[in-house]
Amino acid sequence: MMRKHLKPPGFLLAIILSLALATFFVKLNITKNDTAKDDTTKNDTVTKVSLDHGINLNKPIIDISGWQLPSEMDYDTLSQQINGVIVRVQHGISMKKKNNAADQNGKDKAMDTHIQEFQKRNVPVAVYAFVNGTSNAEMRQEAKKFYERAEKYKPTYWWLDVEEVTMKQNFNQGIEAFRDELAKLGAKNIGIYTQDWFVTANQLDVTPFSSVWLAHYGGNTGYWDASPNTTIPYDLHQYTDKGRLNGFNGSLDFNRVANIEDYNKLFNHGQLVK
Template sequence: MNIMRKHLNPVGAVLTFILLVSFAMLLIVLNINNVNQKPFLVANQAVIKVDRTDGIDIEKPIIDISGWQLPSEMDYDEISKQVNGVIVRVQHGLSMKNENSAAYKNGKDKAMDTHIQEFQKRNVPVAVYAYIDGSSETEMRKEAQKFYERASKYNPTYWWLDVEEVTMKKNFNAGIEAFRDELEKLGAKNIGIYTQDWFITDNNLDVKPFSAVWMAHYGGDTGFWNSSPDTTIHYVLHQYTSHGMLNGFEHNLDMNRVTNVADYNLIFNHGQLVK
């Protein structure tokens, strides 16, 4: 069936042309405004550098969390108001004998993505850590590769190696350095080590290759800071309790402290002081 098309008269044609041009201009304006908007951080965006040099309250804790702190039990809005930063576990080695509540059998922390995304959305600076579990230099490098693969998309402010046990029978320092070196080659800029003063001494641990040391020393582990590491090694971050409490989470938290704003900015501003 042939249907005749209705032809526009000259006035109608002009009006239609004006409407089309106006609509096109509106689309262009809306698109420009959308591009210029700055949304909350998402996984593939760079972390906003945080200028906390003016009036930062260094009495606020920095917490480190993992899959043992279930996202479903965390009020991220409330917790974000009470902390200066968060350090999130990415993995426990490359493999585990058995999957548990906090990590998959391949070692990846079950809550890492959620923890990082939720705090970054609230403009809380996030660093990351990996528990070191390699039994050879080759395994150490593989762990570093997986650590980088899993966390680099979030552009963390600092990369921490969690060294709590000797996992190599020989040349443990060489193994740790292999992990650090591989991570640096992959593109990580700020790499620190988490350990304890007694562990450094007992195992002749070499911390000099790292750009920062994060020291665990609990004292009475009362939930409050009441003791500092007895060491001549310079550390920028002190984990002082595993029994910290915050509004928005009903269980214990690891809490950490810095002693000055310069150390804070070293950890949470990509290693550079904000000017």
């Protein structure tokens, strides 16, 4: 079934209701604990509540790379305006052409600085890798480098950026080889970034992934004005590459989640991973 996305008025109402329910269940939790102290023979099941830690879902989640130069970013100002950041770790493991955003070995030039600066400011950080392997063996090598480069930062989620068909045959097998190798190395939360039309056109199997991140820009106005019209269940939506925030004099990719449950799933309840 297609995920239902909230329209702005319903969106705000949903947040209010969510907070009210959270408060109710927390009170219920306390009541049950107090009752248990008085009656040791009781074994009530306590309802666990996912707290939102003051998350404002109207704030965007941004994804960035070496194309957004650290020297041009005011991390203090940016950190106050976002709910999370997804940082590129690599564009494959080798670059055929040199560019200002990645080294010859594919590593993003700004990944360490971006991750460190946002984590210093308590912004939850996930990571992504542009998938570029031309064989199962290359896919596994890319996964190993991805893990080696990012594991020390304990990202909340690991994303495979799948935008191009890089294998002439068995592309699904290649993507699965990447995901499988990453999981074997110890990554727990592994998702795939793509577009709904790309999934359909290339018959991609996204079911092995624990989350799907879809790009769908609508009018690409810099604001959320459309959601993917798809039957693919997804948790994160990239809705523009023309977002603007104080602290960076350039355009940014903006992403959104539909509800606090999806946010908690992708960004560890708004807490840094220990």
